[in-house]
Amino acid sequence: MEFRNILVPVSGTEVDEEAITLACRLAKKDKAKIMAVYVIPIDRTLPLDTELESEVDKAERILDHMENVAAGENCSLETDLLQARDAAPTIVDEAIQRETDLIVIGTTYQRRFGQFSLGDIIPHVLKHAPCRVILYQQYTP
Numbered sequence: 001m002e003f004r005n006i007l008v009p010v011s012g013t014e015v016d017e018e019a020i021t022l023a024c025r026l027a028k029k030d031k032a033k034i035m036a037v038y039v040i041p042i043d044r045t046l047p048l049d050t051e052l053e054s055e056v057d058k059a060e061r062i063l064d065h066m067e068n069v070a071a072g073e074n075c076s077l078e079t080d081l082l083q084a085r086d087a088a089p090t091i092v093d094e095a096i097q098r099e100t101d102l103i104v105i106g107t108t109y110q111r112r113f114g115q116f117s118l119g120d121i122i123p124h125v126l127k128h129a130p131c132r133v134i135l136y137q138q139y140t141p
Contacts, residue, residue, distance in 0.1 A: 024077075
């Protein structure tokens, strides 16, 4: 498999670091570009271009940290901060626009109503992604 463009959605969890590290290792062979994206969800009661300063600051800190993680792997990383009503379709749209070959998504083990859950974003991305998707679950002993 050859990858030219890898997209890594991040949200500020510990598993994001491992997803970036995995993407860097996959990218090195083919000298692929890696793009980390953070999506700020905007409530439907607000205009889409509303700037939520505290959320923007948080997102910028997270993206800066992801750049440092990639630098530790001797890998360059582009970052993008997006605002949208819903993160899942935004991630898929970004993958389409950037002609992404691979999406690497990190997740932690989650329970909802006593059952294992992937949440709302991951199933949508898995169903609608225009490319391969690697779902990376963080190991929790």
